[in-house]
Amino acid sequence: xxxxxxxxxxxxxxxxxxxxxxxxxxxxxxxxxxxxxxxxxxxxxxxxxxxxxxxxxxxxxxxxxxxxxxxxxxxxxxxxxxxxxxxxxxxxxxxxxxxxxxxxxxxxxxxxxxxxxxxxxxxxxxxxxxxxxxxxxxxxxxxxxxxxxxxxxxxxxxxxxxxxxxxxxxxxxxxxxxxxxxxxxxxxxxxxxxxxxxxxxxxxxxxxxxxxxxxxxxxxxxxxxxxxxxxxxxxxxxxxxxxxxxxxxxxxxxxxxxxxxxxxxxxxxxxxxxxxxxxxxxxxxxxxxxxxxxxxxxxxxxxxxxxxxxxxxxxxxxxxxxxxxxxxxxxxxxxxxxxxxxxxxxxxxxxxxxxxxxxxxxxxxxxxxxxxxxxxxxxxxxxxxxxxxxxxxxxxxxxxxxxxxxxxxxxxxxxxxxxxxxxxxxxxxxxxxxxxxxxxxxxxxxxxxx
Amino acid sequence: xxxxxxxxxxxxxxxxxxxxxxxxxxxxxxxxxxxxxxxxxxxxxxxxxxxxxxxxxxxxxxxxxxxxxxxxxxxxxxxxxxxxxxxxxxxxxxxxxxxxxxxxxxxxxxxxxxxxxxxxxxxxxxxxxxxxxxxxxxxxxxxxxxxxxxxxxxxxxxxxxxxxxxxxxxxxxxxxxxxxxxxxxxxxxxxxxxxxxxxxxxxxxxxxxxxxxxxxxxxxxxxxxxxxxxxxxxxxxxxxxxxxxxxxxxxxxxxxxxxxxxxxxxxxxxxxxxxxxxxxxxxxxxxxxxxxxxxxxxxxxxxxxxxxxxxxxxxxxxxxxxxxxxxxxxxxxxxxxxxxxxxxxxxxxxxxxxxxxxxxxxxxxxxxxxxxxxxxxxxxxxxxxxxxxxxxxxxxxxxxxxxxxxxxxxxxxxxxxxxxxxxxxxxxxxxxxxxxxxxxxxxxxxxxxx
Numbered sequence: 001x002x003x004x005x006x007x008x009x010x011x012x013x014x015x016x017x018x019x020x021x022x023x024x025x026x027x028x029x030x031x032x033x034x035x036x037x038x039x040x041x042x043x044x045x046x047x048x049x050x051x052x053x054x055x056x057x058x059x060x061x062x063x064x065x066x067x068x069x070x071x072x073x074x075x076x077x078x079x080x081x082x083x084x085x086x087x088x089x090x091x092x093x094x095x096x097x098x099x100x101x102x103x104x105x106x107x108x109x110x111x112x113x114x115x116x117x118x119x120x121x122x123x124x125x126x127x128x129x130x131x132x133x134x135x136x137x138x139x140x141x142x143x144x145x146x147x148x149x150x151x152x153x154x155x156x157x158x159x160x161x162x163x164x165x166x167x168x169x170x171x172x173x174x175x176x177x178x179x180x181x182x183x184x185x186x187x188x189x190x191x192x193x194x195x196x197x198x199x200x201x202x203x204x205x206x207x208x209x210x211x212x213x214x215x216x217x218x219x220x221x222x223x224x225x226x227x228x229x230x231x232x233x234x235x236x237x238x239x240x241x242x243x244x245x246x247x248x249x250x251x252x253x254x255x256x257x258x259x260x261x262x263x264x265x266x267x268x269x270x271x272x273x274x275x276x277x278x279x280x281x282x283x284x285x286x287x288x289x290x291x292x293x294x295x296x297x298x299x300x301x302x303x304x305x306x307x308x309x310x311x312x313x314x315x316x317x318x319x320x321x322x323x324x325x326x327x328x329x330x331x332x333x334x335x336x337x338x339x340x341x342x343x344x345x346x347x348x349x350x351x352x353x354x355x356x357x358x359x360x361x362x363x364x365x366x367x368x369x370x371x372x373x374x375x376x377x378x379x380x381x382x383x384x385x386x387x388x389x390x391x392x393x394x395x396x397x398x399x400x401x402x403x404x405x406x407x408x409x410x411x412x413x414x415x416x417x418x419x420x421x422x423x424x425x426x427x428x429x430x431x432x433x434x435x436x437x438x439x440x441x442x443x444x445x446x447x448x449x450x
Numbered sequence: 451x452x453x454x455x456x457x458x459x460x461x462x463x464x465x466x467x468x469x470x471x472x473x474x475x476x477x478x479x480x481x482x483x484x485x486x487x488x489x490x491x492x493x494x495x496x497x498x499x500x501x502x503x504x505x506x507x508x509x510x511x512x513x514x515x516x517x518x519x520x521x522x523x524x525x526x527x528x529x530x531x532x533x534x535x536x537x538x539x540x541x542x543x544x545x546x547x548x549x550x551x552x553x554x555x556x557x558x559x560x561x562x563x564x565x566x567x568x569x570x571x572x573x574x575x576x577x578x579x580x581x582x583x584x585x586x587x588x589x590x591x592x593x594x595x596x597x598x599x600x601x602x603x604x605x606x607x608x609x610x611x612x613x614x615x616x617x618x619x620x621x622x623x624x625x626x627x628x629x630x631x632x633x634x635x636x637x638x639x640x641x642x643x644x645x646x647x648x649x650x651x652x653x654x655x656x657x658x659x660x661x662x663x664x665x666x667x668x669x670x671x672x673x674x675x676x677x678x679x680x681x682x683x684x685x686x687x688x689x690x691x692x693x694x695x696x697x698x699x700x701x702x703x704x705x706x707x708x709x710x711x712x713x714x715x716x717x718x719x720x721x722x723x724x725x726x727x728x729x730x731x732x733x734x735x736x737x738x739x740x741x742x743x744x745x746x747x748x749x750x751x752x753x754x755x756x757x758x759x760x761x762x763x764x765x766x767x768x769x770x771x772x773x774x775x776x777x778x779x780x781x782x783x784x785x786x787x788x789x790x791x792x793x794x795x796x797x798x799x800x801x802x803x804x805x806x807x808x809x810x811x812x813x814x815x816x817x818x819x820x821x822x823x824x825x826x827x828x829x830x831x832x833x834x835x836x837x838x839x840x841x842x843x844x845x846x847x848x849x850x851x852x853x854x855x856x857x858x859x860x861x862x863x864x865x866x867x868x869x870x871x872x873x874x875x876x877x878x879x880x881x882x883x884x885x886x887x888x889x890x891x892x893x894x895x896x897x898x899x900x
Contacts, residue, residue, distance in 0.1 A: 018632075025625070025632060032625030032632075036657060038537060038568045062556065064655045066635040073633055074623065074657050077564035083533035084568050087488060102554060106512065106588040114527035118488045118534050137651035138556040173524065175475070175482030180746065182468075182475060182482075183523055185516040201587035205514045207486060207524050296630065 009380050009414045010268055010387025010428060011406070012055040012095070013048040015041050017076075019393040020274070021360075022069035022299040023291065029395040035075040042088045044392055051402040052416050054427040055093030055124065057217075057237065057389050058082060062099060063135035065310065067302045079111045086119035093424030095124035095217055095235075100157035101150055102130065102139040105200055108157075109164035112214045113206040121210035121423035125161075126217040126237060127228075129154045131333035133309045147334050151224035153197045158216060158232045160200050163191040165213045167203035169438045189437045211423035212432035221249070221335030230256035233267050234430050237389055239336060240271035241343075241358075247384035268428050273376075273388040274364040277400035281367040288366050292356070300359045301351075307333045307340060307358075318352040369404030376405070377414060459830050459864045460718055460837025460878060461856070462505040462545070463498040465491050467526075469843040470724070471810075472519035472749040473741065479845040485525040492538045494842055501852040502866050504877040505543030505574065507667075507687065507839050508532060512549060513585035515760065517752045529561045536569035543874030545574035545667055545685075550607035551600055552580065552589040555650055558607075559614035562664045563656040571660035571873035575611075576667040576687060577678075579604045581783035583759045597784050601674035603647045608666060608682045610650050613641040615663045617653035619888045639887045661873035662882035671699070671785030680706035683717050684880050687839055689786060690721035691793070691808070697834035718878050723826075723838035724814040727850035731817040738816050742806070750809045751801075757787045757808075768802040819854030826855070827864060 017035025018025035025032065034040040045056045058078040078096035086094055094115065098108060108125075116123035129150035136144040145153065172187035191202035218233040220226060229236050230253060238253075240246035246269075254264035276291075278284035301313045308328055316323045322344035336358075344354045365372045379385045392398045409415035421427055467485025468475035475482065484490040495506050508528040528546035536544055544565065548558060558575075566573035579600035586594040595603065622637035641652035668683040670676065679686050680703060688703075690696035696719075704714035726741075728734035751763045758778055766773045772794035786808075794804045815822045829835045842848045859865040871877055 026627045026630060028627065032623070032627070036567045042537065061655070062560075064653060066633065066638050068655075070632040073638075073655060074618065075655055076567060077560040077656075079530055080533040080561055080564040080568055083530040084537040087492065087534040088537055103557065104552060104554075104589055107553065107557075110512075110527040111530055114530040117486045117526060118530055134651075137649070139554055140649045168524065173482070177476045177478065177482070180476060182520040183516065188516050188523075199587070199590045201584075203514060205511070205518075205523060205525055206527075 006413060007386075008416060008429070009376070009409060010270055011053045011409075011415065012057045012093075012270055012387070012389040013044065013053055013398070014057045014059060014272060014389050014391050015044050015048075016059070016071055016392055017041070018071050020071060020391045021295075021393060022071075022303055023295045024393040025070045026294065027394050030393075035071060035073075038076065038081065038084045041076070041081060042085055044398070045085045045089050045092060047398070047402055049089050049092040051406045052419055053092060053402075053406075054387070055095050055122075055389075055424060056082075056085065057095045057126065058097060059126075060097035060099070060128070061132065061135075062102060062130060062138060063132040065134070067299075067310075068306075069299065069303055079115060082123070083115055083118055086115060086122065090120075091122075091419045091422050093122045093124055093215070093427055094119050095126055095215070095424075097126040097128055099128050099130040099135075100154040101145055102135060105157050105160040105198055106164065106202075106204070109161040109204050110206060112161070113165055113204065113209070116209035116211065116214045117206070119209075121425070123209070123211075124215035124217050124235065124424050126219060127154060127158055127232065128219060131309075132306070147222070148224055151220070151228050154228055155231055156195050156197045160191070160193050160195070160198050162213060162216075163193060163436070164200065164202050164204040165206075165208060166435045166437060167191070167205075168207040169435050170208060172207060187437075208435065209423075211425040212435070215424050215428065215430060222338065223335075225335050226253055226256055229253055229267070230260055230262070233257075235268040235270060235428060238269070238271055239339070240273075240385065241339065243379060243382075243384055245339075246271060246379060247382060250384055250386075266430060268386045268430070270387045270389045271385055272391055274391045274393065275372055275397050275401055275405070276364055276366040277369060277372060277397050277404060279368065281371055284367045284371075288364060292360050295360050297352070297355070300355045303359045304340070304355050307337045313351060316351055318355075319350050322349055322351050322354045369400065369408055372401075373405050373408040373412070376409065377412065380414065456863060457836075458866060458879070459826070459859060460720055461503045461859075461865065462507045462543075462720055462837070462839040463494065463503055463848070464507045464509060464722060464839050464841050465494050465498075466509070466521055466842055467491070468520050470521060470841045471745075471843060472521075472753055473745045474843040475520045476744065477844050480843075485521060485523075488526065488531065488534045491526070491531060492535055494848070495535045495539050495542060497848070497852055499539050499542040501856045502869055503542060503852075503856075504837070505545050505839075505874060506532075506535065507545045507576065508547060509576075510547035510549070510578070511582065511585075512552060512580060512588060513582040515584070517760075518756075519749065519753055529565060532573070533565055533568055536565060536572065540570075541572075541869045541872050543572045543574055543665070543877055544569050545576055545665070545874075547576040547578055549578050549580040549585075550604040551595055552585060555607050555610040555648055556614065556652075556654070559611040559654050560656060562611070563615055563654065563659070566659035566661065566664045567656070569659075571875070573659070573661075574665035574667050574685065574874050576669060577604060577608055577682065578669060581759075582756070597672070598674055601670070601678050604678055605681055606645045606647045610641070610643050610645070610648050612663060612666075613643060613886070614650065614652050614654040615656075615658060616885045616887060617641070617655075618657040619885050620658060622657060637887075658885065659873075661875040662885070665874050665878065665880060672788065675785050676703055676706055679703055679717070680710055680712070683707075685718040685720060685878060688719070688721055689789070690723075690835065691789065693829060693832075693834055695789075696721060696829060697832060700834055700836075716880060718836045718880070720837045720839045721835055722841055724841045724843065725822055725847050725851055725855070726814055726816040727819060727822060727847050727854060729818065731821055734817045734821075738814060742810050745810050747802070747805070750805045753809045754790070754805050757783045757790060763801060766801055768805075769800050772799055772801050772804045819850065819858055822851075823855050823858040823862070826859065827862065830864065
């Protein structure tokens with residue numbers, strides 16, 4: 001019997017400038033302009049790379065209001081940001097978020113393909129459809145696409161982009177200077193896609209990188225979101241409020257993928273994770289409590305409202321039961337909003353308790369490095385996750401995670417001590433996708449030879 | 451009388467991977483994969499910065515065919531490419547080409563604004579409308595926008611982007627951790643643009659950089675192109691076939707700008723320039739002749755055809771008079787194509803001679819470093835140009851230009867010996883644009899105080 005290598009935990013770092021919560025920026029160690037300072041990002045990425053993490057991850061949003069939390073108010077755009085990080089690192093993966101609702105597939109294919117070359121095969125694209133209806137008005141539309149349409153467009157969009165990424169077979173460029181042959185013309189392919197939502201001819205003016213194509217991440221948690229993930233995701237970054245939720249999500253997503261004929265091991269589930277770390281569990285809990293105590297409830301209400309397309313929750317009694325919002329069309333962050341409503345109903349939470357659960361506390365692991373490592377190991381061994389994407393909000397916690405938690409995970413044989421690969425696909429154990437035209441010609445040749 | 455500083459020559463380097471002509475890639479010193487190798491670009495940019503050049507420049511095209519020349523066939527996308535260069539340099543300006551015909555203003559504003567932050571105020575955007583009709587089919591359109599419509603859209607597009615860049619006044623972010631005030635809400639502004647071609651609400655989630663806004667470059671040479679330049683250009687990168695053409699273009703463009711009430715000194719005219727350099731003028735001419743002799747006439751015909759939307763010129767007798775193409779709709783590179791037709795007609799050129807003039811030879815300065823410096827000085831002092839953008843095609847010529855021609859220009863007091871600024875606006879002598887909302891409030895305050 002072949003001995004297979006033990007399953008390895010995956011770890012990413014969500015680099016977030018001034019944080020991931022409306023209060024994080026007030027941490028004395030966070031520079032006020034971190035979200036627009038490339039040097040801050042490069043420094044965090046290099047730390048993550050020194051600890052052998054799989055990837056850094058950049059979230060995004062194409063719509064703000066004056067009440068939007070600081071980490072979305074003023075920030076570098078993911079692709080330019082990641083290109084700056086790419087030339088400042090050498091091994092760590094680089095995953096950026098970009099919406100399929102307000103971009104052109106041709107431009108997206110070019111930019112992520114270019115990032116994949118610039119990073120020598122370390123690019124990933126986190127595919128989102130944009131939750132906030134207000135984004136529509138930044139793009140010449142009166143109304144945001146309806147939820148189901150957004151997901152249908154997303155699937156077709158990704159298929160177009162992946163088709164464009166195959167425009168050149170890997171042997172397309174002999175670059176024979178003596179003979180004057182740069183391109184083998186029969187190795188360049190037009191996509192000629194004519195679909196429901198997009199028509200794109202191609203070819204893209206870009207060859208494939210060392211990892212073939214950028215890795216596709218996806219984060220949707222609604223029914224449509226999970227179906228999209230089952231079709232296209234090679235990694236997911238879904239919410240995981242608690243262990244049971246995570247386990248149920250992962251089983252469901254992988255079952256959906258298997259039903260589509262995909263190998264469920266080729267989807268790496270890496271939910272976001274917040275940590276509070278200290279020398280004792282009590283101290284860590286006190287840190288978390290202190291942070292919660294500093295949060296402005298009015299701002300937390302705005303962040304809760306963001307899940308419901310900036311619905312105004314300040315009109316409700318915070319200590320009464322979570323209000324009836326069944327009249328709202330959940331066209332924003334539908335999966336997340338549905339979970340909030342369902343949980344509040346089932347557990348009889350007040351508005352204040354709901355805010356504490358979903359905005360202020362979220363799914364943090366709190367304690368010593370060993371306590372947090374135990375929890376990570378538990379989730380991982382049970383198959384609730386394949387790894388985590390750590391929210392980098394408080395620099396002290398990030399440093400403690402990298403120098404405290406990661407070595408424990410290494411000692412337990414769960415996490416790599418050094419990189420064995422230098423592409424993102426290599427780190428995540430994902431195969432290099434074969435070029436579709438090379439595959440097709442191989443089949444045609446085989447049939448002709450029979 | 452105030453002594454004003456002498457007018458200073460501006461110099462840019464067009465970094466072009468495997469070159470700017472279908473034969474350049476065969477130069478033994480050009481790596482075959484230069485156009486997709488970020489390290490090649492970074493190396494050239496650092497050389498340019500060491501020589502104190504104003505900027506590097508990246509051209510672009512969103513459409514290829516199997517017959518497209520090597521430098522457009524397979525290449526990094528400008529914004530990701532320039533972001534990689536940005537963190538690898540510290541002073542030189544970074545100008546990227548992007549079309550207004552197939553992008554969303556909100557995304558363009560974010561990405562160039564982000565590059566401006568990543569580079570600490572060194573970004574520039576070369577605004578183009580896309581010459582090639584085939585591009586339409588990469589973006590879901592059956593037909594390319596007509597020439598006049600392209601330019602009307604371009605003007606509105608740039609105005610929207612510049613409006614979005616002003617979303618935050620420069621004092622918008624007190625980031626007072628003690629008081630918990632990150633943003634002054636009255637310093638964030640929605641654009642609420644509702645125009646003929648675009649509707650964009652804003653605000654953009656990005657503050658202004660040290661230079662206020664990226665510098666706008668433009669390259670159109672047709673009547674519509676010049677009008678657009680007169681409205682928006684702070685720098686131009688137009689063709690300059692010869693001295694008379696350049697002088698006439700520059701006078702015309704600046705006169706158009708003056709008629710619009712703009713200061714003509716605030717448009718820096720920097721046409722493209724090719725050089726062949728050697729230790730003697732004869733040797734340099736021999737280099738150029740040898741290069742022309744190596745060019746494949748059939749491929750040169752394709753490049754000529756590109757100006758006419760890939761019209762097939764191979765069907766004509768190359769030694770007969772330039773063919774009658776009056777039946778073609780010049781919706782591609784209209785200014786350039788009109789110039790070709792007019793010149794061929796006026797000078798009675800054959801097709802072969804036309805190809806030699808406009809595709810193969812172009813406007814090269816050929817000779818020793820001193821000869822080339824003399825020609826640059828002559829054009830500059832006469833006001834035909836404010837500077838040049840050097841086509842970086844053959845590494846040997848680039849090195850000779852930087853180490854031979856530039857020092858002569860410095861000795862003559864025409865070009866800086868060291869950087870006096872660290873923003874692109876600083877290098878080009880362009881003022882930092884005031885934020886429109888700050889200006890408006892200043893006016894309102896002044897009126898209220900009267």
